[in-house]
Amino acid sequence: MDLVGAARAGLARVADPAKADDMRRYMRSALPFRGVAKPERARLAKQLFAAHPMPDAETWVATVLELWRGAEYREERYLALDLIGAYPRWQDVGLLPLYDELIVTGAWWDFVDEIASKRVGPLLRSDPEVVAPLLRTWARDDDRWRRRTSVICQLGSKAATDTDLLAECVEANIADQDFFLRKGIGWALRQHARTDPHWVRAFVDTHPALSPLSRREALKHLG
Structure with missing residues (x-):
């Protein structure tokens, strides 16, 4: 799970605490934010995924779940969704239980809408x-x-x-x-x-x- 540790360290490094509270209020989030806006997160994701390629689909799913289930900040779950999107070749109906878990436990529009339109719809x-x-x-x-x-x-x-x-x-x-x-x-x-x-x-x-x-x-x- 090298990617998980690197992701959490990376988010801490680019965090902007001045933005965090406003982001949390806007999203009405139980999880706190680091204060990492989408463009900064996208740059971080590109670096992380290049440095820590997934060797197989099983490791990929396990890493997504570790990021998601262990998240202490909302951006960690955003990175989990980014990681899903980074491996289109492994998208198949066998992922439906994973997406179901993310939908039910995410339970908010920012997570659900991406999973619905970008993952479930193509399947x-x-x-x-x-x-x-x-x-x-x-x-x-x-x-x-x-x-x-x-x-x-x-x-x-x-x-x-x-x-x-x-x-x-x-x-x-x-x-x-x-x-x-x-x-x-x-x-x-x-x-x-x-x-x-x-x-x-x-x-x-x-x-x-x-x-x-x-x-x-x-x-x-x-x-």
Whole structure:
């Protein structure tokens, strides 16, 4: 776990305590921040990953989990997500239990949205027979972050969007009053409107139970 120790030392080295409290307040985070902004973290990640390459997928997953589970500062978890993205060749459906853990324990939009759109969504497109049934289950789960993931995971799908799945996941959560679900529904529909505005208009028109927030977000760029 040389990378883990180097990551924590690196974050301490580039920390800006003057920014830390504001970052924590903005994110409403239980974990404190080091005060490392995204550009500085990206530079640090590039250096770390070059100096400590992962020899195999098992070590990679173990290192991600060590960074994540042992995090004392929020930026350590951001680096764990950066490390996931640094190895696209190992992305496959076998990682779904890992992503599920990160979604449930991360339990906030900054973590969940990246995992949903950049990790779960591509797996859905590459292996829909495995991932789509899981997302249908997540859409009705007690955990709101699994449900948000089911709704927003297709943000990058464009013409490959599974509209039946999108509709099902939205409909399963349409009556929920949770802000993050309502916002996520609107976001997912607004994004798909860039590809198929007629489908989105028709969906909104035939679903009067959509919250005003979801409806407003869905139609934001449609006039």
